[in-house]
Amino acid sequence: ITRIEGHLKIEATVDGGEVKDAKCVGTLFRGFEIFMEDRDPRDAVHITQRICGVCPTSHGTTAALNLDSAFGVADKIPNNGRILRNLIQGANYIASHIVHFYHLAALDYVDVTEVADYDGTDPELLKVKDFIARALAAGDMSMLAPFYPRYEGDYRLPKKVAQAAVAHYVEGLNMRRLAHEMSAIYSGRLPHSVAVVAGGVTSHPSIDSIS
Numbered sequence: 001i002t003r004i005e006g007h008l009k010i011e012a013t014v015d016g017g018e019v020k021d022a023k024c025v026g027t028l029f030r031g032f033e034i035f036m037e038d039r040d041p042r043d044a045v046h047i048t049q050r051i052c053g054v055c056p057t058s059h060g061t062t063a064a065l066n067l068d069s070a071f072g073v074a075d076k077i078p079n080n081g082r083i084l085r086n087l088i089q090g091a092n093y094i095a096s097h098i099v100h101f102y103h104l105a106a107l108d109y110v111d112v113t114e115v116a117d118y119d120g121t122d123p124e125l126l127k128v129k130d131f132i133a134r135a136l137a138a139g140d141m142s143m144l145a146p147f148y149p150r151y152e153g154d155y156r157l158p159k160k161v162a163q164a165a166v167a168h169y170v171e172g173l174n175m176r177r178l179a180h181e182m183s184a185i186y187s188g189r190l191p192h193s194v195a196v197v198a199g200g201v202t203s204h205p206s207i208d209s210i211s
Contacts, residue, residue, distance in 0.1 A: 041067060042198055049192045054099055056191045057092035057183065061085060067198035081200025084186050088193060088201070091183035095176045095190075102172035103146075106165060111155035112147045114162040124170040125163060185209050 013021040036047060044063040049056035064085070068074040077085075115128045116136075135143035142148070157165065180190045186203050187193030195203040203209075 041070065045196055045198070046192070046194070053191050055092065055096045057089050057187070057193055057196075058096075060193060060196050061089050064196050064198055071198055073199050077200050080205060084201045084203060084205065085196060088183050088187045088196060091179045091186075092190065095179035095183070098172045098176045098179070102169045103176075106169060107147060107150060108153055109155065110157065110165040110169070111162050112144075112166055114155075114159045115166050118163060120163075122167055124167050128166055128170065 009025045011023045011025070012019055030051070032048065032051060036044060039047075044067065045060045048059040048063045051059045065074070068077065112128070113132065115125055116132045118125050118129045120126075132144065135141060135148075155162065183190045183193065186201070186205075186209065187195040188203065195201045
């Protein structure tokens, strides 16, 4: 299983084409539980976001919700604080799904080389076509990262569908940037936002930020 965000080991025992046993193991000990000990509990919102660079907001929000309960303020979050938390989390949710579907998983199913002989007018596909041509001219496949190295899989999508998927891959980069910008407007920055705290958020909605 390739291009997942995280650290996993998959072991499968196959006999005669039939899977007899399979195990999924988290192999990397990171120690968040240990270096959180004896700290100001409010630090949890910022420290736990370092668990992941793709979905830091989920970890920070979860920590804040736990602190709300611990401090007895879970039922006292101002409406604007609740709404802004949801907007910050929602924007990261969008960005996280885009990066998973297009930029981590899709490349194992989409044959990017189908764009090498693209003869249309889509500007994004023409950029990818030029990108491939430069690598081929130099004879250096490493120039094709992140599209290479890759498994030579069973790419069964028709050429037109594969080309459309590559165009969506590029468009996804722009959509993800917009989602990050939205989150950063309300949370100070992304990844690792700073506005979500126990009790709500430290930012205020304004006409400019909403616009």
